[in-house]
Amino acid sequence: MMKSILFFLIFSVSAALSAQTLTLTEQQINQHLTTQLGRDFPINLGSWLKAGVRLADIQVALGRQEADKARVSGRAVVILEQGGVRRDWDISGDFSARPRFNSEEGALYLDEFELLGYRLNNQDASGQANFIMPLLLQSLAEYLAQNPVYRLDEQDPLQRQLKESVLGLSISPGQLTLQGLE
Template identity: 40%
Template sequence: MGRSHRATMVCCGTNPFYQVVSMILQSMLLSLAMLGQGSYDINEQQINQYLQSQVQVDKQLELPGIIKAHVQLEQSDVQIGRQSPDTARVFGKGKLKISLPDQTQYDALLNMTYEARPRYDKAQSALFLDNMKLIDYKLEPAAAEQKFGFMLRMLLQSMEKRLETQPVYKLDDKDPNQAWLKENLLGLELSPGKIRLLTKPKDQL
């Protein structure tokens, strides 16, 4: 598969990593709005408890004419600021059903790791994931890795730059809590084990 072919790739659906982080950040923002305080810390344990109880990912990904992959994540874990102070990693495990153009299907287990830098853009009132990249992935059994590993990597990587330009979440003026956040949220900071959401000082609220 040559370079010119890779440049034309598109994919359907939403990156599983993207959906997981979107749900986490939405929950954090709404919690902050209800508290109405100057800052709000969320630690890894809280995020991972939320993932276990709330987040379900069931997505169809595609490289048209080459491969389709139905991903069902069964477990997701987040590490914040461990490898780098301003980045987060999501580790996902789940089932993968691969479909080829000739209707042949294969079942496999998927382990994958994504990394990104969450950023709040105040001008757009939106959250973005900068520098998103696939760190690692593995297919089981080994035969599936040998047969589809290269194509799956291309599929997962093809979404990175496209998703960087799309907000994970955009605040909605019609929702009172989100309208409050739009006026008062300044940004977010990552440090080992936690994310801090920052708003205007209390005496300015």
């Protein structure tokens, strides 16, 4: 019994000593997200309605409102076509999301989006916008959950080595830390 306890303690200490960590700041994640700006992506709302979204601004704040979550704020232009009529809406939205690391892809994703609020920036937005906007924002959240907010750099030795050995993810105000073993 004593040998197994001693072995466990030695193993725990050696594992702790060989742990690797990578800390990502909000700036690094937001810098990566800027590559998504200006890009159009379609949203499927059925055959009766065509929509596309162009991200104009997106920012992630880590662990500031909730310790284990990210706050995603952004602005997008929504192009909506219904029955030959086109509308362009400029919207701002705030979401809460939980970071998730996918070791196969070496990428950080945001999941479990919760809409905290939105605002139409157009003065001439129709009443129809209030009906359609939650659908559009839900589709936007689904898009963001399928596209990484950060991908580990294969050229960086630490990030390449850490890619498949991430054991934990922790968030503190302004940063996210990935922990792995050497």
